[in-house]
Amino acid sequence: MDALFDRHQPTLAAALKAVQDRGYWSAYPEIPSGKIYGEIAKDDGLASFNLRLGKHFDLPGHPEKSGVGSEVSPYGTTLEITYPAADADTLVAASRAAAPGWAASSIETRVGICIEVLARLNRISFEMANAIMHTTGQAFAMAFQAGGPHAQDRGLEAVAYAFAEMTRTPAEAVWSKLQGKAEPIILEKHWRTVPRGISLVIGCQTFPTWNSYPGLFASLATGNTLIVKPHPGAILPLAMTVAVIRQVLGEEGFDQNIVLLAADGSGAEITRDLVENDAVSIIDYTGSSAFGAWVRANAGEAQVYTEEAGVNSIVIAATDDFAGMCSNIAFSLSLYSGQMCTAPQNVYVPSSGIETDEGHKSFDDVAENIAASIDALLADPVRAAGVCGAIANPATLARVAAAQTLGRLVRASAPIEAQNARTATPLILAVDSEETDVHEQEYFGPITFIVAVASSTDGIAQAAALARSKGAITAALYDTDEGRIDSAVDAFATAGVNLSINLTGGIYVNQSAAFSDFHVTGANPAGNASLTDTAFVANRFRTVMWRRPKAA
C-alpha cells in the first residue's frame, strides 16, 4: 500500500527541504513546453478538453440525484457540461460512510496517494489549462501556470506541511520515572492521529485550483473526507481534480466517496446547507468578504480557513528607476485584468510629486506615465489578450463602467480589439485623499485609483490603516530612503500585510511563490489563514494516546 509513498518520497523530501529553506523551488515545471510535457501534450490537452464539451461529466459511484452545470466561457462558448449533483444531506451521508477506512489508513498511505494525485494532475496540465481558461477567463499561459503547476506546487506544499506536522512527535515512547529506591514507573505510550471529520472546500471562480488545493490536500493528507464545492461558474477544474483523486483512491482500494463533488447551479447553491451541517468539521473558503463573514458566523464548531477580499495598495515615495517602476506597476494592474486577489487597487502618490532618476515627477506625471506604460504594454491586441485575459464575471464589466465617474479619468478602460471575449483593460482614476474616501472600498477588477496624499509617509499610513480595517493581501512600496523603508516595513507588518519593495523587471507584487511566500497573513480582514503555514494544517487532525505499563 505504501508503494506510492516510496515512489514519491524524493519529491516529499525536496518539498520539506524547500519549505524549510524558503528559497526558490518548484516540483512541477511552469513552462508549457513540449520538451517538458511531451510534444503532443498541448494538442492532447486541447483535444481532451474539447471531448468534455457538451457531455455529462461522469464520476462512477458518485452520489447523483440530478445533473447540473451551466458554465459559459468568458471567451464566448457555452461548455454545455453537466455534473452529477446531490443535496447536502446525501453528500454528507456518503462522506461519513467513506470516512472510517480513510481515517484508519496510515500517514504514509495518505501522503503517497496525495502526491500521486498531484503527479497525475501535473500530467494533465494542458487539459487543465483549457478548463481554467474557459471558466476563469485567464489567458492560456497564465491558466497553465497558475491553474496547473503553481496550484500543484501549493498542493504539494500543504501535503509537506501536513506530513511534517503529523510526524513531528514520535508514534511511541517509553516514559520512565524514577521512584527513589523503589522500582521506576515505566509506561509505554503510543500516539496516533485522528481526523476531524468532513472537510468542505469552497472554491472561487477566478482561481478554482490554486486557491482550493492547499486546503483540499491538507485535509486529505490528514485523513479527513472531502466535499469539494466549486463555484457554479468554474466547476470543471475541480471536477477534473475530484475525478483524478477518485481514480487513485479506487486503484488503491479505498472508497472513492472519500472525495465528493458538490456541484450546484447559480441561484440554487447548496453551500449554506453544507456549511451549516454539523458533520462538516473543516471549511476552507475562498471568496467575497460578505459571504466569508456568513461562513465564519454559521460554521458552528467547524474550523474555518478563509481567504476573503481586501484593498491592496502601492505607495510611491521615490524611485531610482522611474521607467522600470511604471512598467512593473502597469503589468501588475493589467495582469488578468486586476482579478487577482494580489492585484493592487490603490496607488498612493504625494500630491507634490516624487524624486526619480529622471528628475522630479509631479503627481500627474506619475499617473500619466503608469497609464502610458499600460498603453504600451497592451498596444498589441494579441499581447494584450495574453496579459489581460478575459473578465470572469459580467458583474465586473458593469463595475468598471459604473466606476468611471468616481475620480478624474486618467485612463479609460476598453475592450481588447479582435476578441470575442468579455474583456476590459485597466481603468485608471485619480482622486485626492483629502477630498474623498471612495478608494477605500474594494472594486474587484481592472479599476485603479491613483490617490494623492500629503506625503509618502501619509501614503504609508493610509495604506496600512486601510489594510488593517478592510484587509489587504499585498502591499508595495517604491522608495530610496532606507529610514523611511524601515518605517514602512514596520507599518505594513503591524497591519499584517506582506510588502514588496522596489520591484522592477520580471517580478511583480501579484506573485506569490509556493515553498517561499506565505500567501495571505491571516492577520487582517483579507483572510484568517495563510497558505501554507503550520497553523493551516496543525488543527486538521488531533492526536490520541494509549499507554500501559511496559513489560520488563
Next chain:
Amino acid sequence: MDALFDRHQPTLAAALKAVQDRGYWSAYPEIPSGKIYGEIAKDDGLASFNLRLGKHFDLPGHPEKSGVGSEVSPYGTTLEITYPAADADTLVAASRAAAPGWAASSIETRVGICIEVLARLNRISFEMANAIMHTTGQAFAMAFQAGGPHAQDRGLEAVAYAFAEMTRTPAEAVWSKLQGKAEPIILEKHWRTVPRGISLVIGCQTFPTWNSYPGLFASLATGNTLIVKPHPGAILPLAMTVAVIRQVLGEEGFDQNIVLLAADGSGAEITRDLVENDAVSIIDYTGSSAFGAWVRANAGEAQVYTEEAGVNSIVIAATDDFAGMCSNIAFSLSLYSGQMCTAPQNVYVPSSGIETDEGHKSFDDVAENIAASIDALLADPVRAAGVCGAIANPATLARVAAAQTLGRLVRASAPIEAQNARTATPLILAVDSEETDVHEQEYFGPITFIVAVASSTDGIAQAAALARSKGAITAALYDTDEGRIDSAVDAFATAGVNLSINLTGGIYVNQSAAFSDFHVTGANPAGNASLTDTAFVANRFRTVMWRRPKAA
C-alpha cells in the same frame, strides 16, 4: 535585553528535547523537600501566604477602580484579600496601550522573560501551595505539586512549543529564480511574527494555575498582551502569578500592563464583557461545558481554546492483579475527591463478572472490592485528608447528597473525621445500563457509578460512545486479552480519548505528565484544544514578510 534568554537557554533546550522525545522529564522538582527548595522554604512560604491574608493585594500601576475579593478557604478560613478591579473596557484599553512595545520585542526577549517568570514562580512554590490549597481545597502535597512545579512544567512546555513554532522557518532567505539565458531574479525576503492582540485567560477554581499556564505562557511568548480572569473563588494563585510577571516585565523595561488581572466577584463577573470585546483575539477557557458553549458562540473572531467537561470511564474486562487494580481505582476515585477533570466517573463491569488472578469475581465482588479499597485507603483520617483534600464548591456537596438515590448504594460518602474542612469521600453507586442512563451525565465531584453491562465489549462500546457524545478526557481499561485490548484502543481513539491500560501501583489514570502526555485531545466535546500541541500555539501569532530585489 536577551540576558534572560541566555541564562535560561539550557532549560529551553532541555524542554525542546523533552517534547520531542516525550519520555519522562521535568524542569521543576515536584518533591516539596527542604533539600531542594531550602530548609526554610516551607515555613517562609506559609508565612508569606499568611501575610497576604486580610490585606489588599497590591499591583502597582494596575488599573484599579475598586477592590474585590471574597475567597473562602474550603478549609474554613476567610482569606479577606481584596484585589484591584476594573471594568472590561478599562482593562482592554490598558492592554491595548501596552501592546506595541511587547509586539516589537524579539522572540528571544519574550521567551527569556517567560522562563525567568517560571523560575521565580518555582521559587515561591510553597507560598503558591498554600494559595492553591486554600482556594481549591487540594491537600497541601497535591497543591504543591499540581499548582506549583507541575503547572510550571506545563507553562514551560507551552513556551517551548511557542519558541519552536516561531523559529521553525528562517527569519530571512534569498529567493533566486533562474530565467533561462537572462539574469536570474533574486529577492531577499524577511519574515517576522506578529501577535494576534489581546489574549484572555479564563481560569477555573480547581486548577487555577495548572490549567491556565499553558495558554497564558503560549500567548505571552508569542507577543500578545494578557488579561487573566481568575475564578472568583480562586483569585490568589493567579494574582500572585500576574504579580511575578509584572515584576519581571518592569525590571526588563516593559509596560507592566502587558499582563492584567481581571478580578471580579461572584455574581458580578466581567467574563462576558471581556469575551464579547472585539479587541480580545485569543481566549483560553477552562470550565463547565455550559459556559464553554457560550464562550465559543460569543467569542466573535477570537481564537478559542477550551477545556470543558466530560464523563470519564473505566472498563473492567479482566485482570491479572485484582487487588492492585482495586487499589489503583480506589486512589483515582478518591484523589482530590473526584474534582479532577481526569477523574473517572463510570466503571463498566460485565454483569456476569470478570476473570482475575483471584478467580472469577462477580459484578458485586468488583464493586465491593473497589469500595473496600477506598475504605482501606481512607481509614486513617490524616491520610484521608491528604488524599481527598476538601470540596472546592459547596454545590458539589449538595450534588453528592442528591446523587445518593440515583443507584444502588455500594459505598456512602461521608465527611472526613477531625476536619474543619468541607470534605466528602467517594460515593459509589451501582446501576444497570439496561435499566438506566443516569450515569451518562456528568456528576462533578466524588460520585462514581459501577455500571453493569452485558459484556466487556459492550462496556467499551458504551464508554466510547459516551466519550464521543458527552466528551471525555481520560479512559481506562483493565483486560488480559490482547485482541480485545487492540479493539478497545481503536474504539477509544475513534472517540478521541486518551486510554490507560492495566494501571496498578503508583501511576493513575488521573495523571497527565507535561512534556509527554498531551492533555485533552480536542477530538471530543471535553475540549477543543490539547495541552500542549502545535495547534495550541501556531495560531497565536501570524507571520508577515517584506521582500525586495537583492543588491548584487
